[in-house]
Amino acid sequence: MGENNTTSENPNIPHIAVCPSAGMAHLLPYLRVSSMLASSNCRVTLMTIQPTLSTAESTQISSFLATHPHIHSLNAQLPTQRISSTTPNLNDASITSNPTASPDPFFVRYSAVSESSHVLADYLITLNPKPTAILCDIMFVKGFHQALSHLNIPIYVIPITSTRFFAFATYFSHLEKSISDVEGNELVIGSSMTPIAKSSIPPPFFNLNHIFTKLIVANSSWLHKCQGIVSYSFEYLENETLSSLRDDKSSLSYLPPIFTIGPLKQIFDHTKEKEIKGNGESEYPSYLGWLDEQESKSIVYVNFGSRTAMSKEQIRELGNGLVMSGVKFLWVVKTSVVDNQDKEDLKDVLGEDFLEKINEGKKGLILKQWVDQDCVLVHPAVGGFLTHCGWNSITEAAKCGVPLLGWPLHGDQRVNAEVVESSGLGVWVREWGWINERLVKKEEIGKMVKEVMMNEGLKESARRVGEEASKAWEGGIGSSSLMFSKLIQDMSSKMKNV
Secondary structure (H helix, E strand, C coil): CCCCCHHHCCCCCCEEEEECCCCHHHHHHHHHHHHHHHCCCCEEEEEEEECCCCHHHHHHHHHHHHHCCCCEEEEEECCCCCCCCCCCCCCCCCCCCCCCCCCCHHHHHHHHHHHCHHHHHHHHHCCCCCCCEEEECHHHHHHHHHHHHHHCCCEEECCCCCHHHHHHHHHHHCCCCCHHHCCCCEECCCCCCCCEEHHHCCHHHHCCCCHHHHHHHHHHCCHHHCCEEEECCCCCCCHHHHHHHCCCCCCCCCCCCEEECCCCCCCCCHHHHHHHCCCCCCCCCHHHHHHHCCCCCCEEEEECCCCCCCCHHHHHHHHHHHHHHCCEEEEECCCCCCHHHCCCCHHHHHCHHHHHHHHHHCCEEEECCCCCHHHHHCCCCEEEEEECCCHHHHHHHHHHCCCEEECCCCCCHHHHHHHHHHHCCEEECHHHCCCCCCCCCHHHHHHHHHHHHHCHHHHHHHHHHHHHHHHCCHHHCCHHHHHHHHHHHHHHHCHHHC
């Protein structure tokens, strides 16, 4: 555990405990918010659950703490997991149709975190001074409230998804019947909010006994006791949903205030590494060096996030589709849900002939590693992004005004894709289905990649989203800038009660 020297610091500034759950998608936003708070005269303690689920998480945490020595670390040991590999309903039907397959490691971890959150809360009690406020993942909400209510520490939640999906999940937790029993093909959540298509709802939510569904319901029922919801969306991107949730007549009006502070600011700037270490020993990533050699807006970046593992057959169709598009690409390949279980080389996945064709024709760069996506998307060579529509990816692309071709594969991603489409940031192909639902052929992929990269109207609307993202933080008067200040003031105002 890192040394916590907060007793010698100014006792009049807020002390925020930041508590992410599991997986890179959950970790990164919390690191960004931690950095932003620490830069705004807040004392920050980052609680990380050990052991981490993936190697990428461990590496990212170490790098973050090394570059943010003013942020204190608190390693919380996760108790022995209470769920066995034989527990039913641990697999996402949109990921696998095999009921005997190994359980989804993320669902196992989410359940362990949620069920142990009251124990993990004990680590926060040891902090000196006591936290002014807690920023946590939704999986902690029930346990933290139960364990810490006597201490009067206000709890704020950062949903790792769009405000639109968050609204659905909250609505769902109060639904007194199965989604299948709701009439029609859509769910009407609010009178001023576009209904959500049933086909966009993740399959686990149709199974009330699914472990993830039960976790969402159990924790969402405590959201009304939280002090605030901290969304890393921004007004232009989700104006309709935000307006609906802030409406006193909304069916979700019991929720606490929503603080929109997106898009979140970048943590690392690798261009500085290039400038500082120009002696042949630079830490400047090689993939950024490759992008430096490419023409402006000529590259389509392809990445399906930290937990998406396509079948080998689909990966090969994707590779051939990228070649057929005639567009140069930077492609991050992933073959396992958790990175430390990934044992295959690229040649085993794509074949040596394919890789040789790519290299000889200089058609693209294929990687099998974690990349700093923020730095990739902001690079001037990137002109499009083929993505799974995870919320981190969407907001990172929005910040840069990079047009998206959405291929939502599981979880919240179809609902997020609806936000992409309605905002003008990108398009998505509904017919491609959930992951492994059907084999999407190379011809379809190649055609859509080419269309997105050549679509001037889409480029213009995505550029406008990027401009609005910048305005959100403009000169201390943008919507997100003002809301971030309001959030800090809200947390500070509670100090006397803690």
